Amino acid sequence: MKTQIIQRGGVILAAMTACLAGASSTAQAVPDAPVGHSRASEVQAAGLSYSYWYRPKHVKSIGGKCGKKVIAEASGRGPMTLRIDETRSLSSTFSKSLSINYKALTAAVGWDVTKSRSITVSGSKEVPRGKYGVLKAYTRYSGKMFDVYNVYNPYKHKLVAKNKKAYKPIGVCYKFTKS
Template identity: 45%
Template structure:
């Protein structure tokens, strides 16, 4: 549940970096039966993002985490994988993000009023499978 609180009275603190995380949904895929080399080449737009349990200004989050949480980037990608003979292979590309968490506090009381996460798009992660 997301609470409404005047974003002008919110501050961000306790920013913590959690490492690289894969996006939830594949943004490009190729498939084929081996023996063959699957090659995935594409230009995709991926976006930074933020979410919080309370309404907070994107500018405040951007300032705290050190990047613009509203920015999108268009990046090219290229990857390949050799599918074994007799197998049907799939090569997926997922967005790759740097993940940060943060605390939202009231500038009036100094108390914590929520928490959130911010994701910075940095590249792609490839995953393959064969059956």
């Protein structure tokens, strides 16, 4: 594999040319990150897909939502008070198969997308006599929507994906049912 440095308009880009063994053609590959870029290895170690050249643009807030996965639950027959008191560590969520520069995404959305947050789950609900109640807690998220662009070419940024989403945990939603 051969690496060459290209300078365009004062911006230095690293280009890598990969020769395929047994093939008669040469493939151009965009590097994942410039030499010495440590953030890529941190994010990849966390199991996230990372591309140094993919950046978010056109970031806008979207409404909050409740998650679908139950994070805490209490149930019982009345008369009684169902109570949930826990602290959970919850991580940000992203659109599926998102490959992006997480440092740029962190700056664009306003929170560190690679770190978990500690959320306190605390709630109670009265269950009437003769009824069976179930109190479930779900994560409440605040979100941002953005487009992803490949900024490898400094003269023309190429749209890679539209309407991708990132959510951060901000609290808890509750659902109470009785029968």
